[in-house]
Amino acid sequence: MKPYYQSDTITLYHADCRDQLLDLPSHSVDLLLTDPPYGMAFEGKGEHAAPIRADGARQGVRVLRQALTAAAPALKLDAHAFLFCHWASWPDFYDAVSAHLRLKGALVWWKDRGGSGDCAGSFAPDYEVVLHAAGPKRRPLAGKRRGAVLAGFPPVPPRQRTHPTEKPVELLTHLAEKSCPQEGTVLDPFAGTGATLVAAVHLGRRAVGIELEERYCEVATRRVELALREGPQSAA
Numbered sequence: 001m002k003p004y005y006q007s008d009t010i011t012l013y014h015a016d017c018r019d020q021l022l023d024l025p026s027h028s029v030d031l032l033l034t035d036p037p038y039g040m041a042f043e044g045k046g047e048h049a050a051p052i053r054a055d056g057a058r059q060g061v062r063v064l065r066q067a068l069t070a071a072a073p074a075l076k077l078d079a080h081a082f083l084f085c086h087w088a089s090w091p092d093f094y095d096a097v098s099a100h101l102r103l104k105g106a107l108v109w110w111k112d113r114g115g116s117g118d119c120a121g122s123f124a125p126d127y128e129v130v131l132h133a134a135g136p137k138r139r140p141l142a143g144k145r146r147g148a149v150l151a152g153f154p155p156v157p158p159r160q161r162t163h164p165t166e167k168p169v170e171l172l173t174h175l176a177e178k179s180c181p182q183e184g185t186v187l188d189p190f191a192g193t194g195a196t197l198v199a200a201v202h203l204g205r206r207a208v209g210i211e212l213e214e215r216y217c218e219v220a221t222r223r224v225e226l227a228l229r230e231g232p233q234s235a236a
């Protein structure tokens with residue numbers, strides 16, 4: 001399929017990743033960095049409130065399983081992978097990922113805020129889980145060893161969000177800098193409005209994104225073009 005957007009380093013497809021991933025060259029991806037639908041029927045609030053595609057209770061994990069099966073041949077043997085998930089879908093995501101990759105651990109993105117629900121009867125859901133997995137061949141992470149709690153990466157303020165579940169570029173940049181080699185390629189099969197692609201631009205890495213909703217592809221394209229004009233930036 002013809003890309004929706006292409007530059008020297010960034011390619012974005014408007015497609016169902018379960019189809020498009022099959023066309024990626026085998027062993028071409030160094031890092032799978034993605035934020036799949038959590039299977040929580042999330043809609044968000046305010047201006048960008050909208051249901052997330054494939055986010056129905058059982059649908060999310062089914063789509064993830066199918067996407068990982070389609071993506072597996074494209075991953076290098078020493079690839080790393082980070083997948084955002086919700087604590088409630090974590091066990092299903094763990095099973096889906098472990099069918100293809102070695103689980104290395106779970107990181108906690110500590111958001112330091114937020115959360116609705118039973119305010120008096122539960123702890124605030126002020127974090128998200130990020131599964132870390134890797135291929136069969138070991139490749140060390142870059143830099144000094146760090147702890148599994150990712151603090152200091154505040155969520156995008158609701159008014160600035162371009163997607164209901166937008167992730168901060170600085171957090172994705174940090175994960176990609178530790179796990180994707182200088183000349184490497186990052187893959188995000190659930191690209192949303194392109195935060196992972198922008199992180200790749202900031203680091204000077206190549207990236208391939210796939211997104212089902214055209215309106216998100218449009219926004220992702222604008223964000224990537226702006227980031228390319230601004231040029232590489234140092235990671236957080």
Ligand SMILES: C[S@@+](CC[C@H](N)C(=O)[O-])C[C@H]1O[C@@H](n2cnc3c(N)ncnc32)[C@H](O)[C@@H]1O
Binds near residue numbers: 166210
């Ligand atoms: C949790 S959001 C990702 C948001 C992204 N991290 C960001 O910061 O913009 C998941 C995205 O996956 C997309 N999606 C759902 N099913 C898909 C599929 N089969 N192929 C490609 N994209 C899909 C949804 O439209 C949604 O934008």
